Amino acid sequence: MYLADEAWPDLEAYFESESLAIVPLGSTEQHGPHLPLATDHAIAEAFATEVSERTGYLRTPTVTVGVSPHHRQFPGTAWVDADVFRDYVESYVRNLTYHGIDRVVFVNAHGGNVQHLREVGRRLRDDDVAYAIEWMWDESIPNLVDEAFEHNGPHAGPKETALIQHLHPDLVHDDRLAEARDGGAPDPEASIRTQNGAATFYDTVENSANGSFGDPTDATAERGAELFDAASEQLEALCEWLAARDWAELRAPERVSRE
Template sequence: MHLADAAWPDLEAYFEAESLAIVPLGSTEQHGPHLPLATDHLIAEAFGDEAAERTGYLRVPTVRVGVSPHHRQFPGTAWVDAPVFRDYVESYVRNLAYHGIDRVVFVNAHGGNVQHLREVGRRLRDDDVAYAVEWMWNESIPDLVDDAFEQNGPHAGPKETALIQHLRPDLVHDERLAEARDGGAVDPEASIRTRNGAATFYDTVENSPNGAFGDPTAASAEKGAELFDAASDQLEALCEWLADREWAELRAPERVTSE
């Protein structure tokens, strides 16, 4: 069920019966010369839709702009400051909690959001409002992702390219895949700037001139479909696990005291 598509009497019935919501989150940011700026939120929405279809749990509207200032040199990239993002997402979940939701799966497809969603989850649990867990599709199937491509990449590489080829092939510039590889950071480990154990960069363009990492020419819609189905299995299982937990299991433990 999609919250925005439903009439309120149907939502009232849902909130009486269920306490879990699926919240997709992504970004609107550059993804190399070959992928749309919508890449992350398209991926998050697709996983959210699939999980809602499989489980019957409520999927709420997607947060489409995230923490992306590190991509700001590329035209069109949108972002909000990290404190604003955290406060917005926390307020969003508190709204859901008002209607009876006390557990949330953040279906996140943007690495820049991860630490902030974890912080929001801590705030909500510490305030006894809701238990919110952050989920990233590729982190749920790491071995499959690693085995799928010889030259992978954390951003705008073959794994994301394959998913968009599967989900929205009309938005992929296949004629630019070689350009993305050759003008980007085909070997991320060699390209990402570090010195003496410290990251010596703040922006994507310092590591990849065109914003892509890895070899997207290795991607295909078939590989994207395989990754999507495998990660969807993991998300479905996570939703069912969280829905089955007693609230007492999810609350923060009481302060430990010595006797």
């Protein structure tokens, strides 16, 4: 069920019987010369839509701009400051709690959002208003992702390329896959700038000239479909697990006492 497509009487019935919402979030940022800026939020929305349709749980509109200042050197990248993002998402969830939602799954596809969504989740639980947890598709199936590609990458690499080839093939510049590999960081571990155990970079362009990491020429739509189905199963199971929890299980633990 997609919130924005429904009339309010039908949503009223949902809120009377259910208390979980799926909130997709991503970014609008460069993903190498071969993928669209929409990559992250398109992936998040696809997973949220698929699992909402499988389970009947409510899906909200997608948060399409995230915390992406580290990609700012690439034309078109959009971002908001971290504190603005946190406050916006927290307010968004508090709005949902007004209607009866008390548990949320953040379907997130952008690494730059992770720590901020965790902070929002802590704030909401500490105030005893909602239990919100962050989920990323590739972290739900790490072994499958690792085995799928010889030269993976954390950003604009084969795993994201394969998903977009599956979900939105018309948005992939297949003629630029070799360019993405050769002009980027085909060996991500070797390209990340460090010195004596310290990271010596702040922006993506310092580690990859064209914003791509890994070897996207290894990606196929068929592999993307396999990854999408496997991660969707994980998200479905997570939603069912969270919906079945008693609120007492989700609340913050009491302060520890020696007595």
